[in-house]
Amino acid sequence: MPLKFLRAWLLVGCQSFGGGVATLALLHRMAVEQEEWLSEEEFTRDWALSQAAPGINLLALTILIGHRVAGANGILLSLVGLLLPTTAITVVLTASYAHIRHSPVVEAALKGILPATVGLGLLTSWQMIRPLLKESHAEGRGSGAFSLLLLAGCALLSFLRFPVVYILLFAAVLGAFYRWKVQPRKGTTGESPS
Amino acid sequence: MNSGIFFWLLLKGSLLSTGGFGNLPLLHQELLDRHWATERDFAESLTLGQVTPGPNGLWVISLGYLVDGWRGSLLALLAITLPPLLVLLLYRFYRCIQGHAAVDGFMRGLSLAVIGTFLIAMLHLFRGVGVTPQSLLILAGSLLLGSVRRLPVILLLGVAAVTGIVWK
Incomplete structure (x- = not known):
């Protein structure tokens, strides 16, 4: 279960280009329709709360869903899944860019x-x-x-x-x-x- | 450049934002005043953030790298991960604050202020790029393509890059 959970978040992270509506739709399909981690109402409510929280809304939503599924471990796993690969790609891309930025x-x-x-x-x-x-x-x-x-x-x-x-x-x-x-x-x- | 203060600025920006780019106006002002970052650093990290996968807010990880290398990107990651955890508190007190006019008003006021200051940051950024007939035309073109055609961002930036290389 933890591995499958982690994999699901990895997929969301890597597919979320441009943020916003597209990512939300992706997350909805995975969490509500495919994995049935939470109901339609719970998803709507979590999203409303996420918009009121400081910082990146998508991260707040990730935290709430992780919390619902498996408490503190769920939060950790979902954040790692969403952030680890995307951050790594961002840093590596920036580092390589820093070498050529003055060419x-x-x-x-x-x-x-x-x-x-x-x-x-x-x-x-x-x-x-x-x-x-x-x-x-x-x-x-x-x-x-x-x-x-x-x-x-x-x-x-x-x-x-x-x-x-x-x-x-x-x-x-x-x-x-x-x-x-x-x-x-x-x-x-x-x-x-x- | 002091990493502790840098982290505090990143954290403050994230705490006082309501979305991915909300921390930009604050960081733009504070880091430029301290000469820790340039207009170009900001413009470049925003672009990199658009190109890489993940939430838009990850642009600040690029900024962290350009300002302070690996350590900077790590500080940035930490600074954007911590504030959203406060959503758990909101979840706890949901029933008390739900739909309270003051809470709604607070959020809306903050969002409007973020956008207002963001627009000025964009103005500075554009002046940093250089106001020329060429840059104005590309700006207008990106507005047009972005709003009418709904092109994927990467494609749009690719077209812009080629335009920059070809049109000297």
Whole structure:
């Protein structure tokens, strides 16, 4: 059982390119449909919790599922399975890259690659912004405007070189205060699993 | 360069993030201010993170390597593995905090701030690459291809690399 468990996570780790929706689908198929480690409801709830946890969501989900299946050992095995091969590949690739990073061909290729990476970063931001703004807009004009203002304000403060830690904490506290005290209640929204 | 402080920065970035790239704005600011990393280190490790398998958040392992070699990548791995463990605490207290407006608001505020600061980090990164007609065109092209065609990331970066080599 431990070996099979480890192998399943190895497969997920090595197949998860680009993160996000594709990896989640992969994990769902393995954990719920094939291995039946947890039910559909449990998976949905675990994913909601993972999104609220700090750091990489996929790792939090991995930890929760590992915990469900075999406690502390499950956590260890699933993390090792997911992270060991992927980290090894990343480090080896980076190490080999570090040797050639100043060669003329690589420098030339980077002139193309780096702007494209920035483009991909912008696309990722857009994908993250959209649901947040949609959700707050659905709660009313005030909430939508508040979210937009918060986004723009944080960008401005960061542009003015305020320390990012304080921007993040300040925005989080402001967000909590607004949702809790300012915005009139309209029933619960957000990622409560259904 | 002090490994202890480096680890603390990595950990702080991960603790205050809600996803794979969320630690970028904080690290970008702190490491550049200390001259421990360059714009190019960031851009390159982001690219490497897109190319390798695994969650997107592993980009920081590349960054760790470029900043501090094997030790740096190990510190980075540790720093991204520890914070998600807090999900077990959330799991424990699930019933108490579920759907509480303040919790939802906290998460949303944090996410918005991460994106806002992330956009500025991207701006700096782009300026570090050099704002030329060529780089602007490639940026626009990647936005277009990435959003319209849904090309696999590796293919898109490959096309960009060839463009960089051919178009001097």
